[in-house]
Amino acid sequence: MPDLHSGGRGFKSRPVHFANWKVEIYSQNNNYSQKNGDVTEVGMTIAEKILTAHSPKQRAVAGEFVEAKVDWAMVHEELGTPNGVAHLFESLGYEKVWNPKRIVALLDHWVPAPSVDAAEIHKTCRQFVKKYGVSNWFDMNAGICHQIMPEQGFVCPGELIVGTDSHTTTYGALGAFSTGVGATDMTVVFATGKLWFKVPETIKYTISGKLPKFISGKDIILRILKEIGTDGAVYKAIEYYGHTVKQLSIDGRMTICNMGVEAGAKAAIVPPDQKTTRYVKARTKRAYKIVKADKDAEYIEKRDLEISNLEPQVAKPPTPANSVPVTEVENTPIDEAFIGSCTGGRLEDLAVAAKLLKGKKTAKNVRFIVIPASYEIFLEAEKKGIIRTILEAGGIIESPTCGPCTGGHLGLLAADETAIATVSRNFVGRMGSPKAKVYLASAATVAASALKGKITNPNTLG
Amino acid sequence: MMRTVIKGKTWKLGDDINTDLILPGPYLTMRDTEQMMQHVLEGAIPRFAEKIRKGEIIVAGKNFGSGSSREIAPLLLKRLGVGAVVAESFARIFFRNAINIGLPVIECKDISEKIKSGDVLEINLETGTIKNVSRKENYAGTRLPKFLLEIIEAGGALKRLRQSAQ
Known part of the structure; x- marks a missing residue:
């Protein structure tokens, strides 16, 4: 494990008393604004508080620009691409990086290298981390960045994290701004x-209702994307609230935060609760500060979603916002079923798939591919018998990577082929040929579809 | 140094032109940028790379550049000679990346309803005004904040960083 206690310059944190985690820790930053002659305190969102806390300003609200110190910088192969970070950094002529202990570098997109070009990219990454002393380095036996970051203890509530990947919004699941x-x-x-950073306005999304059988974070975010569209949160942050969000596991929360960016969101954040602190404390001893929104925080928009009767959702090509209840696309023939990625390859996803697959065989006309999001997940799934179940059902298991x-690599589509995937x-062209079609769904729906060889509602099987 | 007035013929695209359309994932590992360039926007306009001429302007609907954070997307557009992208809105990472590498981007409400593909536009980055030379019309685009204009004028974020370090 890397040394997580040696914070960089300006990152001294004081210990948090967990019994008091509901206390508004940044309330001292709130100043007063004068409206119509009356002095009123204006509440702040989580995004406003985290960006304020990392900037020299006493108070930075939506619309303001701040220069903020980041807690963590995550890079994957974008470090080593021909026009990537290593190339650009070298061109600057700096002798050192700002703080090698606050950089996390890893390989995930093309692991192991499927081509000479990818191998060259990996070589550049390895040389860079060695030269600049980046010790938080994960070579090919770790996993996808958005699983590695939280899993290896690089994400704490209240932190400000940037990554060279659009799905870096994932870490909002632990109350960070990323x-x-x-x-x-x-x-x-x-x-x-x-x-x-421009401090973003925030959309407050309240999700209520008991999770129906086979409904996961993926179904919820696909439904949200349908409601707000591919640009519904551009330049904005999303805060998720409600009974359903509390019910969701950290895996499920990561999925709804990860795909916030599919609505254009700058950050997607679940306010920390006991599930968050339990997860974080098991992975790092670093001190952190819980940041919650003020009760009177100003939101650009408030939305509610009731999910008690939500059917499994499937997003038709070519956008994630194109989702419909599974019954509308049932029986669509498929060539490939893929469970994996930073938004569908976690333990919970593999476990629900195995539950449906147990003792059954996938359809002969379907290529069923499973890629655990990390080695930790891979090992845990092996221990629980999930891996064996998938193999016995006819699935192919690949080592952790973004894959297709x-x-x-590892399962691209030819022209006129159709896949259903947890990605x-x-x-168009995302998973192979521009003439291929990809449907997005939860692991349960993908597993059910793999069994039948066509898009299938998991509720008809289980 | 970037020109603050950009004039060129337009190529009109729709909403949600994402970074996978600009450069599909399967070509991401290519080391030869020239080779990569041949695939730019091929899913939207076949053989776009052969058709685009230096200084021409892309006009699009909402959410241009959505999807991945790949900076190669605006970089390839710039290398192909695209003079600017005008869109009703941009995905935020693309917007930052474009400014950072020196590709002018400007927001303009309802622009795709106002122009036809092939119209000649003249964009003034400093004022945010867009003149449609073909139709003799003027549109108000969003002015960039001063410090972003400074990044563009410096020729990109890294050149700006070098200037401030001196």
């Missing part, structure tokens, strides 16, 4: 530890 950036922004972070989700995107 967002994706490109290679140039990451290079600026490598050099200075800081980045400019990013169009890289985040069904864009």
Whole structure:
């Protein structure tokens, strides 16, 4: 395990008393604004509080620009691509990165390298981390960045994290403000530890109702995307509240935060609760501060979703917002069924699939591919017999990587082929041929479809 | 140094032009940028790379550049000679990446209803105004904040960083 206690410059935290975790820790930052002659305290959202706490400002609200110190910078192969971070950083001529202990670097997109070009990218990554002393380095036996970051203790509530991947919004599941950036922004972070941010407005999403059988975070986020569209949260943050969110596991919360970016969200955040602190405390001893929104925080929009009667959702190509109840696309023939990725390859996903697959065989016309999101998940699934169940059902298991989700390797689609997958995107050309079709669904729906060789409602099987 | 006035013929695209359309994932590992460029937007406009001329402007609907954080997407557009992208809205990572690598991006409400593909536009980045030379119309685009214009004027975020370090 990397040393997680040696914070970088300006990252001294004081211990948190967990019994008091509901206390508004940043309330001292609230100042007063004058409206119509009356002095009123205006509440702040989680995004406003975290960005304020990381900036020199006393108070930064939606619309303001801040230069903020980041707690963690995550890079995957974007470090080593020909126009990537390593190339750009070297061109700057800095001798050192701002803080090698606050960078997490790993390989996940093309692991192990499926081509000479990918191998060259990996080589550049390995050389860079060695040269600059990046000790939080995960080579090919770790997993997908958005599982590794929380799993290996690099995410705590209240932290500000950037990553060279759009799905970096995932870490909001643990109450952090985390967002994706490109290679140039990451290079600026490598050099200075800081980045400019526009403080986003926030949408408050309240989700209520008891989770029906086979309904997971994936079904909920696909339904939300249908409601707000692919640009429903562009430039904005989302905060998730409600009884359902409390019921969701950390795995499920990661899925709804991960795919917040499919609505364009800058961050997607679940306010921390006991599930959060239990998860985090098991993975790091680093001190952190719980950040919650003020009761009178200002939201740009408030939305409610009731899910007691939600059917499993399937997003038709070519956007994740194109979701319908599974019954509307039932019996659509499929060539491939894929369970994996940073939004569908966690233990909970593998477990529900195994439950449906137990003692059965997948359809002969379907290529059934499963890729656990990390080695920890892989080992745990092996221990629980999940791996054996998948293999006996006719599935192929690959070692942790993004695989076909990013169009890289291990199960790409030919023209006119159709897949159902637990991945985040069904864009044209995403998983192979621009003439292929990808349907997005939960692991339960994908497993059920693999068994029948066509899109299938898991409720008809289990 | 970037020009603050950009004039060129337009290529009109729809809503949700995502980064997988701009450069599909299967080509991401290519080391030869020239080779990569041949696949830009091929899912939206076949052989776009052969058709685009230097200085031409992409006009699109909402949510341009959604999806992945791959900075190669705006970089390839720039290398192909795209002078600017005007859209009703941009996905935020693409917007930042474009400015960071020096591809001018400007938001303009209802722009895709106002113009036809092939119209000639003249964009003033400093004022945010867009002149449709073909139709003799003017549209108000969103002005970039001063510090972003400074990044563009410096020729990108890293050049700006070098300037401030000196």
